[in-house]
Amino acid sequence: xxxxxxxxxxxxxxxxxxxxxxxxxxxxxxxxxxxxxxxxxxxxxxxxxxxxxxxxxxxxxxxxxxxxxxxxxxxxxxxxxxxxxxxxxxxxxxxxxxxxxxxxxxxxxxxxxxxxxxxxxxxxxxxxxxxxxxxxxxxxxxxxxxxxxxxxxxxxxxxxxxxxxxxxxxxxxxxxxxxxxxxxxxxxxxxxxxxxxxxxxxxxxxxxxxxxxxxxxxxxxxxxxxxxxxxxxxxxxxxxxxxxxxxxxxxxxxxxxxxxxxxxxxxxxxxxxxxxxxxxxxxxxxxxxxxxxxxxxxxxxxxxxx
Amino acid sequence: xxxxxxxxxxxxxxxxxxxxxxxxxxxxxxxxxxxxxxxxxxxxxxxxxxxxxxxxxxxxxxxxxxxxxxxxxxxxxxxxxxxxxxxxxxxxxxxxxxxxxxxxxxxxxxxxxxxxxxxxxxxxxxxxxxxxxxxxxxxxxxxxxxxxxxxxxxxxxxxxxxxxxxxxxxxxxxxxxxxxxxxxxxxxxxxxxxxxxxxxxxxxxxxxxxxxxxxxxxxxxxxxxxxxxxxxxxxxxxxxxxxxxxxxxxxxxxxxxxxxxxxxxxxxxxxxxxxx
Numbered sequence: 001x002x003x004x005x006x007x008x009x010x011x012x013x014x015x016x017x018x019x020x021x022x023x024x025x026x027x028x029x030x031x032x033x034x035x036x037x038x039x040x041x042x043x044x045x046x047x048x049x050x051x052x053x054x055x056x057x058x059x060x061x062x063x064x065x066x067x068x069x070x071x072x073x074x075x076x077x078x079x080x081x082x083x084x085x086x087x088x089x090x091x092x093x094x095x096x097x098x099x100x101x102x103x104x105x106x107x108x109x110x111x112x113x114x115x116x117x118x119x120x121x122x123x124x125x126x127x128x129x130x131x132x133x134x135x136x137x138x139x140x141x142x143x144x145x146x147x148x149x150x151x152x153x154x155x156x157x158x159x160x161x162x163x164x165x166x167x168x169x170x171x172x173x174x175x176x177x178x179x180x181x182x183x184x185x186x187x188x189x190x191x192x193x194x195x196x197x198x199x200x201x202x203x204x205x206x207x208x209x210x211x212x213x214x215x216x217x218x219x220x221x222x223x224x225x226x227x228x229x230x231x232x233x234x235x236x237x238x239x240x241x242x243x244x245x246x247x248x249x250x251x252x253x254x255x256x257x258x259x260x261x262x263x264x265x266x267x268x269x270x271x272x273x274x275x276x277x278x279x280x281x282x283x284x285x286x287x288x289x290x291x292x293x294x295x296x297x298x299x300x301x302x303x304x305x306x
Numbered sequence: 307x308x309x310x311x312x313x314x315x316x317x318x319x320x321x322x323x324x325x326x327x328x329x330x331x332x333x334x335x336x337x338x339x340x341x342x343x344x345x346x347x348x349x350x351x352x353x354x355x356x357x358x359x360x361x362x363x364x365x366x367x368x369x370x371x372x373x374x375x376x377x378x379x380x381x382x383x384x385x386x387x388x389x390x391x392x393x394x395x396x397x398x399x400x401x402x403x404x405x406x407x408x409x410x411x412x413x414x415x416x417x418x419x420x421x422x423x424x425x426x427x428x429x430x431x432x433x434x435x436x437x438x439x440x441x442x443x444x445x446x447x448x449x450x451x452x453x454x455x456x457x458x459x460x461x462x463x464x465x466x467x468x469x470x471x472x473x474x475x476x477x478x479x480x481x482x483x484x485x486x487x488x489x490x491x492x493x494x495x496x497x498x499x500x501x502x503x504x505x506x507x508x509x510x511x512x513x514x515x516x517x518x519x520x521x522x523x524x525x526x527x528x529x530x531x532x533x534x535x536x537x538x539x540x541x542x543x544x545x546x547x548x549x550x551x552x553x554x555x556x557x558x559x560x561x562x563x564x565x566x567x568x569x570x571x572x573x574x575x576x577x578x579x580x581x582x
Binding site for chain 1: 418419421422423424425426427428429430431433434435436437438510514517518521522524534537541544545548551555558559562563566
């Protein structure tokens with residue numbers, strides 16, 4: 001229990017670090033921040049109002065303290081471009097990103113584990129080479145390539161799916177596969193190497209001696225033991241998945257967190273960018289803690305360790 | 307060391323992937339000689355011509371030679387993959403060693419700092435940097451260093467701790483050898499194989515980062531040429547002229563695969579413990 005509390009406190013300090021880092025990086029723009037923020041269409045009155053609004057005339061620590069207390073009250077500032085609170089924009093966009101990531105993760109799990117299991121059951125035969133090759137391709141292909149490829153085949157050639165996300169779960173399938181492809185590849189490879197290792201474990205021999213076939217032993221015992229590192233990896237990859245979501249959302253026209261971030265960069269909307277990045281870091285942190293908890297529940301060996 | 311080099315030379319994967327990389331590197335760096343000025347030379351009379359005799363890979367929407375641009379773009383991707391990765395390895399090594407060697411406070415500080423950068427999804431971290439410095443090669447360079455140093459520092463830290471616990475380092479300590487000398491003479495040389503592997507294995511990630519950012523239109527800016535930017539520019543012709551996207555995309559894939567194979571093979575030879 002105490003370890004858990006310590007972990008949460010640590011994660012909070014990391015998030016504080018993230019805030020400081022983004023805050024400073026967005027404010028080391030040389031020159032007058034407000035005029036850079038407003039780009040070319042500078043108007044003296046607007047400039048003065050923004051300087052006042054953001055407290056840009058105050059020293060940095062004061063500005064940061066203002067920002068920090070705002071965030072703690074749930075105030076992420078006002079978007080320049082949309083002229084609305086950043087938090088409400090994020091709240092609107094998040095369900096789309098969540099649906100995308102959950103479907104992508106689901107695809108990655110199912111396809112990755114299936115590929116790994118089939119590879120092991122047909123070790124060094126055609127299915128093994130096929131799925132190992134697919135997994136390797138999965139981890140080597142950038143998300144935007146998979147996305148464009150899927151659009152070309154399944155929208156343009158076969159017209160099975162719409163080109164862009166239109167609000168229905170069905171139209172989210174292509175984006176989810178594009179985004180999950182990467183993780184599916186690494187889960188496939190990890191499942192394969194873990195199961196191979198488990199095959200050598202003494203308990204498989206015991207299971208065989210009790211009359212189980214090797215296949216069943218692997219599927220019932222081996223897979224369960226191979227699961228833990230896969231969960232850990234999913235947590236590690238969650239951050240990569242959010243990166244990929246930015247690209248997927250831009251290609252399939254999904255109004256999610258990533259799309260907000262791109263809009264923020266293109267329209268030079270500092271509060272919006274600051275808010276989305278901080279929100280993404282929060283998601284990663286929560287994901288990490290969740291993986292930790294799941295691992296502790298599933299692996300009794302960890303109970304008495306740090 | 308000699309033993310390791312021998313084993314690398316004998317390894318088929320190392321030789322094949324290294325040859326592929328070298329051929330691509332040489333040809334792409336010869337681009338200005340082979341096609342002087344062709345990365346930007348426009349000829350609107352032959353715009354969007356399909357692959358054929360005059361232009362092996364066809365021309366793009368401005369009548370520019372796609373093959374020439376592919377080589378120029380590959381050169382950019384090569385430089386942007388290798389230089390920042392090297393810098394990230396240097397920065398990560400320095401902080402990794404500091405974390406492992408200078409007591410608990412330094413260790414916590416390094417771990418915390420790397421956790422902070424690792425908590426932000428790479429592309430979003432890059433976007434913050436690109437917001438401040440604008441889309442350019444330098445910004446992409448900086449982004450890659452900041453994205454990758456943390457993971458490298460973590461691995462270097464644990465490798466250093468492992469080496470520091472070994473018998474010969476203990477022996478050297480007992481013999482009264484100074485800290486600095488232990489680090490330079492006993493620890494660092496044993497880190498080198500790990501660093502080579504880390505460098506090679508991080509290059510694919512850098513290629514992917516660069517191409518993704520340029521694809522999004524916030525990385526390398528025209529008139530610069532990069533593989534990701536080429537995919538972005540040809541995206542609107544994806545359905546009618548897929549080869550325009552296929553050429554740069556295929557090159558990205560070849561680069562990533564070659565460096566991944568090389569990295570995996572080097573890891574198995576030089577530092578099998580890293581597989582964990």
